[in-house]
Amino acid sequence: MSEYCIELSNITKRFGKFTAVDNISLKLESGRIYGMVGPNGAGKSTTMALIMGSLFPTSGNGSVFGHPLASPEALKLLGYSPEFTSFYSDMKCYEYLWYMGCLSGLSSKDAARRTEELLEQFELKEHKDRKVAKFSTGMKKKVSLAQAMIHHPKILLLDEPTANLDPTSRQEILDTVRRMVQDEHLTVMISSHVLTELETVISHVLMIDHGRLILNAPIAEAQEMFKQGILWVDTSDNEKLLSGLAGTYNAELVPGEGVRITTKEMDALKKDVVRLVYSGGMQLNRLSEEVLSLDSLYRQMMEGEKNGSDTEKDASENAGA
Numbered sequence: 001m002s003e004y005c006i007e008l009s010n011i012t013k014r015f016g017k018f019t020a021v022d023n024i025s026l027k028l029e030s031g032r033i034y035g036m037v038g039p040n041g042a043g044k045s046t047t048m049a050l051i052m053g054s055l056f057p058t059s060g061n062g063s064v065f066g067h068p069l070a071s072p073e074a075l076k077l078l079g080y081s082p083e084f085t086s087f088y089s090d091m092k093c094y095e096y097l098w099y100m101g102c103l104s105g106l107s108s109k110d111a112a113r114r115t116e117e118l119l120e121q122f123e124l125k126e127h128k129d130r131k132v133a134k135f136s137t138g139m140k141k142k143v144s145l146a147q148a149m150i151h152h153p154k155i156l157l158l159d160e161p162t163a164n165l166d167p168t169s170r171q172e173i174l175d176t177v178r179r180m181v182q183d184e185h186l187t188v189m190i191s192s193h194v195l196t197e198l199e200t201v202i203s204h205v206l207m208i209d210h211g212r213l214i215l216n217a218p219i220a221e222a223q224e225m226f227k228q229g230i231l232w233v234d235t236s237d238n239e240k241l242l243s244g245l246a247g248t249y250n251a252e253l254v255p256g257e258g259v260r261i262t263t264k265e266m267d268a269l270k271k272d273v274v275r276l277v278y279s280g281g282m283q284l285n286r287l288s289e290e291v292l293s294l295d296s297l298y299r300q301m302m303e304g305e306k307n308g309s310d311t312e313k314d315a316s317e318n319a320g321a
Ligand SMILES: Nc1ncnc2c1ncn2[C@@H]1O[C@H](COP(=O)(O)OP(=O)(O)OP(=O)(O)O)[C@@H](O)[C@H]1O
Pocket: 015, 018, 019, 020, 038, 039, 040, 041, 042, 043, 044, 045, 046, 047, 083, 321
């Protein structure tokens, strides 16, 4: 067995001339939660579909615990909650889960036993005889998650499991994921548009944009990378302060607010500001610090990508999408 639970090597997926997944390579380790973030159309769902074997790559390859993508062995190890689940309109919750269990290869008896277990675990027991198609969005997401777990997979691929949910239901889903990882030593790949939402749950960030993997890092490392501080300073002579900082720091005058300075060296900056204020005989009205969130870093990276890709990619390449 491979030491990695998922390995992708230079995997590319084109739809006609349009490249949805662009030469992605990655290695995922067991027992971790990977957050896949990126804007609409970045290639998150396509990447998951490639791992699930429901799409074939145009080039490149990959494996699941050493088994080639789309092989029966790989499929047995994967559980998948798609972005959009269409439930058979007449099926009740119990029937649906049991049926999905049978489809995944469990015997009728085992599927029934597993269904009972999951109904309990996902607090769906009292709704088991109701039609899933009539459930609320949050309950449907839970059923979709339970369905992904029906055959005891080792890896869960969750495509936007919290989309369109209220904050309480979102938290509930994320808590469930966290608990499942702890109890069953699962590996999870979870996609979302909202990085801050995943921040407390994931151990690694996979940032994807225009089909390319632009960041693959442990969450702590990503937070450190993005840990750019902002210092707000307001003095009796902001112009003078600004000219003192020019050349050394990235500073700008914000009317009505003061001087906004961004830096990764906050301690040195504070010392320099105090020195300039003191030596320039200025009066200090405000000195406050702000830490950039991971989300604003994400936005910055996406901006960078957008600017870069405008020049790199031939616009006509996208026209065939
Ligand atoms: N079957 C298909 N045929 C043609 N283009 C496709 C197909 N599937 C996906 N695409 C295109 O590939 C790109 C990536 O789509 P994908 O669904 O993977 O993005 P995503 O990151 O999941 O986006 P979202 O956040 O909106 O779910 C999009 O531009 C999409 O239009």
